Amino acid sequence: MSKYDRVDKFELETMTKEEFEKKQGYVIKNCKCAQCPTYVEGDAPIGYCFPVIGTSKKIQWENKCICNTCPIYKEYELSHTFYCTRCSQSCQTIKSEAGASRE
Ligand code: SF4
Numbered sequence: 001m002s003k004y005d006r007v008d009k010f011e012l013e014t015m016t017k018e019e020f021e022k023k024q025g026y027v028i029k030n031c032k033c034a035q036c037p038t039y040v041e042g043d044a045p046i047g048y049c050f051p052v053i054g055t056s057k058k059i060q061w062e063n064k065c066i067c068n069t070c071p072i073y074k075e076y077e078l079s080h081t082f083y084c085t086r087c088s089q090s091c092q093t094i095k096s097e098a099g100a101s102r103e
C-alpha cells in the first residue's frame with residue numbers, strides 16, 4: 001500500500017503556500033527532463049509531473065521519456081510518463097480513470 005494519496009501524490013491538498021513553493025522548487029531542482037531526448041532546449045520551467053507547471057510550450061514530439069530514472073519519480077511513486085506533453089501525474093491519473101469508467 002502506497003503512503004501517498006492515489007491522485008494527489010505530492011500531497012498538495014494539505015499544504016501551505018510556503019510548503020507548496022518549496023516542494024515545487026525541490027521537484028524542479030531534481031528534475032531530469034533537461035537530459036531527456038524529448039526535451040527541447042530552453043523550455044522552462046521543467047518538472048512537468050508537478051500539477052501547476054503545465055505541459056511544455058515547446059515540446060511537440062514524444063521521443064523517449066526518462067522520468068523513471070528520476071529521483072522525484074521514485075520518491076513520490078509516480079506512475080505515468082511524458083508529463084511534458086500529456087499533463088501532470090494527477091491529471092493523467094484522473095484522465096485514465098475517467099476513460100476507464102466509460103468503458
Ligand atoms: S518525474 Fe519526470 S517530469 Fe517529474 S521531475 Fe522527474 S524527470 Fe521531471
Ligand code: SF4
Pocket residue numbers: 032033034036037038039048064065066067081082083084085
Ligand atoms: S516528461 Fe519525460 S519525455 Fe518529457 S522531457 Fe521529461 S523525461 Fe522527457
